[in-house]
Amino acid sequence: MTQATNTEIDATIIAGLNKLLADAAVFRYKLQNYHWNVRGRQFFDLHKQFETLYTSWTKHLDDIAERIRAKEASPLPTLARCLEHTHLAEEEGTPDDKQMIERIVADLLTIHNAVREVIEDADDAGDRTTVNMLDDIGDEIEKRVWMFRAWHQGA
Ligand SMILES: [Fe+2]
Numbered sequence: 001m002t003q004a005t006n007t008e009i010d011a012t013i014i015a016g017l018n019k020l021l022a023d024a025a026v027f028r029y030k031l032q033n034y035h036w037n038v039r040g041r042q043f044f045d046l047h048k049q050f051e052t053l054y055t056s057w058t059k060h061l062d063d064i065a066e067r068i069r070a071k072e073a074s075p076l077p078t079l080a081r082c083l084e085h086t087h088l089a090e091e092e093g094t095p096d097d098k099q100m101i102e103r104i105v106a107d108l109l110t111i112h113n114a115v116r117e118v119i120e121d122a123d124d125a126g127d128r129t130t131v132n133m134l135d136d137i138g139d140e141i142e143k144r145v146w147m148f149r150a151w152h153q154g155a
Pocket residue numbers: 035051
């Protein structure tokens with residue numbers, strides 16, 4: 001087997017980053033939709049938590065896009081393209097608060113797997129900047145998964 005060239009590895013990293021960008025775009029909109037539509041006695045708590053989370057994913061989206069540009073490539077230009085590349089499913093309707101938390105945890109774990117794959121490729125390529133950025137995102141995902149699971153146990 002021939003060894004992948006640096007250019008091939010870089011193309012793999014950029015493709016992986018664009019998929020994460022797509023995930024961030026879909027996830028942040030889903031979170032904002034939950035923020036608007038959550039109902040019930042946990043309203044004030046969850047309305048605020050969802051805002052905190054979509055705000056942080058708006059930042060991740062921007063960081064990922066700018067990392068792609070720094071690697072002299074192009075972030076996906078439209079939401080339609082993002083829908084083609086995301087690992088996540090969009091959602092119609094309004095789940096109840098427990099289902100919202102379950103779906104957020106599931107999406108976070110899906111994104112976490114994708115983040116780890118790109119970290120491996122970036123690590124192999126010696127791309128420390130991408131590794132560092134994604135390590136931070138991965139750490140935040142793990143923390144959020146713990147918090148939302150803890151909420152779910154008491155719900
Ligand atoms: Fe709001």
